[in-house]
Amino acid sequence: xxxxxxxxxxxxxxxxxxxxESRLSAAPVDAAVMxxxxxxxxxxxxxDFPDTPVRYRGIWWVRVGEYWRAVDDHDQAQFxxxxxxxQLAMASVDGLTSIxxxxxxxxxxxxxxxxxxxxxxxxxxxQVAQGPTAVWGQLDAPVGCGxxxxxxxxxxxxxxxxxxxxxxxxxxxxxxxEYTEQRTLIPEKPxxxxxxxxxxxxxxxxxxxxxxxxxxxxxxxNPGDRWALSVHVGWLVHPLSCHxxxxxxxxxxxxxxxxxx
Numbered sequence: 660x661x662x663x664x665x666x667x668x669x670x671x672x673x674x675x676x677x678x679x680e681s682r683l684s685a686a687p688v689d690a691a692v693m694x695x696x697x698x699x700x701x702x703x704x705x706x707d708f709p710d711t712p713v714r715y716r717g718i719w720w721v722r723v724g725e726y727w728r729a730v731d732d733h734d735q736a737q738f739x740x741x742x743x744x745x746q747l748a749m750a751s752v753d754g755l756t757s758i759x760x761x762x763x764x765x766x767x768x769x770x771x772x773x774x775x776x777x778x779x780x781x782x783x784x785x786q787v788a789q790g791p792t793a794v795w796g797q798l799d800a801p802v803g804c805g806x807x808x809x810x811x812x813x814x815x816x817x818x819x820x821x822x823x824x825x826x827x828x829x830x831x832x833x834x835x836x837e838y839t840e841q842r843t844l845i846p847e848k849p850x851x852x853x854x855x856x857x858x859x860x861x862x863x864x865x866x867x868x869x870x871x872x873x874x875x876x877x878x879x880x881n882p883g884d885r886w887a888l889s890v891h892v893g894w895l896v897h898p899l900s901c902h903x904x905x906x907x908x909x910x911x912x913x914x915x916x917x918x919x920x
Contacts, residue, residue: 687723687726687727687728688715688720688726688727688728689725689726689727690722690725690726690727693713693715693720693722693727696715697713701715702714702715702720703715705719705738705741705742712730712738712741713727714738714742715727718730718735719734719735719738719739721734763803763894764801764803764804764826764894765826766826766828766870766872768801769804769826769827769828769870769892769893769894770828770830770868770870772800772801772804772806772828772892773828773829773830773868773890773891773892774830774868776798776808776830776832776890777832778832778833778888780798780808780890781796781798781808781832781888781890782796782797782798782808783796784796785808785809785810785888786810788810788812788886790812791812791815792812792815793809793810793811793812793815793817793881794809794810795807795808795809795810796808798890798892800892801892803894803895804892804893804894805892805893806890806891806892806893807890807891808888808889808890808891809888809889809890809891810886810887810888811834811836811879811880811881811886811887811888811889812881812886813881813883813884813885813886814880814881814882815880815881816878816879816880816881817878817879817880818878819841819876819877819878820876820877820878821874821875821876821877822871822873822874822875822893823873823874824873824874824895825873825893825894825895826870826871826872826873826893826894826895827870827871827891827892827893827894828868828869828870828871828891828892828893829868829869829871829879829889829890829891829892830866830867830868830869830889830890831863831864831865831866831867831868831887831888831889832865832888832889832890833865833886833887833888834865834881834883834885834886834887834888835862835863835864835865835881835882835883835887836862836863836879836880836881836882836887836889837860837861837862837863837879837880837881837882838860838861838862838863838869838877838878838879839858839859839860839861839877839878839879840858840861840871840875840876840877841858841875841876841877862882
């Protein structure tokens with residue numbers, strides 16, 4: 660009987676079957692089912708973030724309430740590009756980490772680096788900064804390190820944050836900065852709970868510098884009524900500034916400085 664169909668009819672039937680299969684494959688997926696697919700490796704997230712788009716059954720899905728739905732063709736292409744960029748970014752981070760591990764730097768070397776910098780080494784946008792918050796610009800840094808300069812408006816704050824595994828240091832070039840560090844008292848007995856010690860702000864003036872240990876939670880703010888300038892460096896850092904995540908506190912400027920090390 661199949662032999663009675665013309666080539667055109669068979670092609671239309673194949674297209675119809677393919678269309679039905681595509682619609683079935685793109686039907687909304689329950690969140691629990693997607694969680695199982697992610698755990699088994701049958702699905703993969705676009706990045707290491709909750710509820711980011713997921714690649715499943717060869718297409719991209721986004722979460723809507725308790726279900727995941729397939730996105731349209733335009734978004735499919737966009738997410739393919741985003742996935743490629745994410746993979747390149749991760750490869751770049753891995754490469755920078757390898758470089759940093761191959762060139763270990765001590766806290767003393769970081770402190771020496773920030774002490775050598777002068778105002779003329781700073782990026783132009785930091786030297787002429789305006790606005791209600793703060794502006795930062797990248798500096799050339801020793802191998803394996805990241806460095807930046809920050810201009811702080813009066814009252815500008817980089818809220819509580821830490822630098823992960825990065826060893827860091829900074830110095831005040833103009834004005835004053837208030838540095839506050841969160842410290843935890845480790846219990847002597849296994850059954851006792853750790854407790855946070857009272858935070859004591861430290862006022863840093865021109866010429867003063869400070870090293871920051873890896874993972875140490877801290878904040879910085881300009882308590883004065885005029886702009887302040889500071890320079891920062893860290894070993895084994897992510898290529899983006901650690902301050903990017905602080906809402907409203909740091910404005911990103913992408914121009915590089917002219918520091919020679």
